[in-house]
Amino acid sequence: MADATFTHTTPRRIWPADAAGPRPRKRFSQRNIIIYSLLAVLALYYLLPLYVMMVTSLKGMPEIALGNIFAPPTEITFEPWVKAWSTVCTGLNCDGLSRGFWNSVKITVPSVFFSIAIASVNGYALSLWRFKGANVFFTILIIGAFIPYQVMIYPMVILLREIGIYGDLSGLVLVHTIFGMPILTLLFRNYFSSVPEELFKAARVDGAGFWAIYFRIMLPMALPILVVAVILQTTAIWNDFLFGVIFSRPTNYPMTVQLNNIVNSVQGVKEYNVNMAATLLSALVPLTIYLISGKLFVRGIAAGAVKG
Amino acid sequence: MAHTVRPSRLLKNLNAKIAAVPMMLTAVVVFFGFTLWTVIFSFTNSRMLPRSEWVGFEQYERLWSTRRWLVSIENLAIYGFLMLVLSLVLGFLLAALLDQRIRFEDGFRTIFLYPYAVSFIVTGLVWQWLLDPEYGLQKAVRSLGFTSFTLDPLYDPNLVIYGVLIAGLWHGSGLVMCLMLAGLRGIDEDVWKASRVDGIPAWKTYLFIVIPMMRPVLVTTLVLVTAGIIKLYDLIIAQTGGGPGIASEVPAKFVFDAMFVSQNLAQGFAASTMMLVAVIFVIIPWAYLEFGGKKNG
Structure with missing residues (x-):
């Protein structure tokens, strides 16, 4: 996971004042539950657009018209990617992005x-x-x-x-x-x-x-x-x-x-x-x-x- | 200091001076000269081509009686105020959460900051899609059974600027978080220890001790976010195109359209000069706060 690679490659806790906030004692304290659920909700707001872009780009048009934007594609197709890259038109040129x-x-x-x-x-x-x-x-x-x-x-x-x-x-x-x-x-x-x-x-x-x-x-x-x-x-x-x-x-x-x-x-x-x-x-x-x-x-x- | 040791004659350090010619030209010709040129020509009646016929403040009077300009200013004021407040609140909240010795701190930070790496065009397009009434969030929530759920800001002239705000916050709050986190990490551990000994609740410590101590970071962030707000252009182009109608016009777009679309150059010059004035109003108090004190003390 991306998380893991970042943790390993970066030097952490350079000086003791790092993370000066009040310290958690127990793993599942009430405080921790609040912190992690807040972080999770916020992370959702930031990740949502990336996820939606990805699933939408892998669906066919009929599926988009009928389904939900959050639903993963039932049938994955790479055609939109191929079309976007090489054949989609802008003005008179049809050689894609x-x-x-x-x-x-x-x-x-x-x-x-x-x-x-x-x-x-x-x-x-x-x-x-x-x-x-x-x-x-x-x-x-x-x-x-x-x-x-x-x-x-x-x-x-x-x-x-x-x-x-x-x-x-x-x-x-x-x-x-x-x-x-x-x-x-x-x-x-x-x-x-x-x-x-x-x-x-x-x-x-x-x-x-x-x-x-x-x-x-x-x-x-x-x-x-x-x-x-x-x-x-x-x-x-x-x-x-x-x-x-x-x-x-x-x-x-x-x-x-x-x-x-x-x-x-x-x-x-x-x-x-x-x-x-x-x-x-x-x-x-x-x-x-x-x-x-x-x-x-x-x-x-x-x-x-x-x-x- | 070195420059007092070395006598500075014209031929001294000749190579250094030659090497700095591009910088001198950029500073004098572009940043100083071009700006002055635009300000001067905002007092002329240039239309398709720059002309030097002086008309005084006529362009400004016309500008301030143009509805589109007034809408632009109003939009920028709403967007700017909310963006400042909300991105500071959200950015600080994220930074404070990340500062709790949590696990996966780097992972969360990566998630909160990645929107800042993508362009405003990408940001605008993806939020246009998410806020699309026929396909986007509205439809998804309605399909869950909440059939009267409405989330359709982009096609409502009164709400469109808030739709842009959602996208702007998504893009920019990670930057604020980053700066705030740096500020929080600069606070001495002893401050926290002392407040814990005194039994002061964490939220009170943040509000009355930590935030006041972070003043320099807060000021820098404020200036940065404001400078970004005044430049707001790409996001509007991608997400709404200024529409519906002229409901989401902004000054930067007004300038572009006046100069390159409707060939009304002097109006563009006058509008861009107003943008410059707005920036000056932000920068001067900041420069005074940052550097004014040091010179006296």
Whole structure:
């Protein structure tokens, strides 16, 4: 079970103040019964949608029309999944959600790479080189993280149109790189600030320059935070809808946009099983990342929490 | 500090400065320049294309007399207030439950937080399905024998925003739980010991001792949740599309539609500037609380 794997792989009870609440004595005290039944009811609210998505996606349409959404499928069929992936239509294209999936991959991979490359250099320059005026830019960047995207979208459209990459994948990658910068820069700046100053000074005395220290010393040391950054960015960019719908053209639409177009299309008969299979398909990537990364995901949002 | 040791001339640390050029450009051009541009052009009569004909506050007057905008603001106010209160209550409840030295803590946490990993589009679509009157929860409960059971918020203009709220809570309360749990774990064990010695009931300890001690975490959470609320867009698109009619419109959608659908640019600029103003009203008191004290002290 997922529970068990998490318990074994994570270091528990780091300091005694852990779980400071009143302690249970007996296994089946009245208090414990209340706690566990409350947890169970709440867990139901969180698990219900996932369960319903799964069972719906495995049923045929007649069964959905007659039966109950909570009932497990009497006859399991994978047809909705196949259709959602390879033949369902959006507009004129009938090659399924696979198109959106590959678009999302093509958007996410370079966006994650460039945003982390730039932000890690930013964080490194800000924490260890501290040139004059650097903090002014950093402050603007952090304040910028709170500005609603709607305020900056239109000038961005004009800029991309002027450069000639409006609607291209490269334009969308640029947008993700720019708007991911505040949080990631903060993440790397805080990490590199904790690097012992002596290490940096020793490398300087040995004659290493800006890039040598970055590539040879800092980047290898930053592996844990790099992983956190990759998790954070991959999930955020994969789940993005707003930038996808504004900065890409229909042939380049990421999975979220295509999914919404499929499910909320007004034409044709609604195929709920295909819709739910499609929804699950596009949730699969972030869910996999979440389940594999465990505590690192939490670290990512804790870092995001500082920024907003 | 290092920067006082190293004299800062223009050519000093040249490589570091070159490396920081993308950050400088982003900060100055995008975050500062673009924002300023939008605010300035909200005072023009741009329609299909940005124009520089100054019209003063005309766009704002028009905005505040547009029914759709007023509905958007009202929806955001209802959703925002309830989302703040309920996600804090639910998140705190979950965190407090997980903090009772329970078994399977990591398993429960995984369950409560996973919705946060999926997109708002997925969230909106699955709750649209669950709240579908013909197939969803309503039908399931009715088939159990409660034939007059009604759960049909998405097609009722008066209730639709609460339907969105259910989905929003599902998606976002795990994050609050995570932050609260970190806050609870930061409370010294001695506080609990002392209150136990004094015979204070657990709920009173939480309410009057622990929660006041968690103020920094609470403030951060409040700011985070609020920032998320103002951005509310994808969830509406996926779950209701703003409907029925305009009953679930929100400001972010109003801006998008004004800019990219109805080609009424200046209205979009004015509306997005109002969103900016709303954020400023949240951020400034927070920044003052967080950083104002430290500078003086």
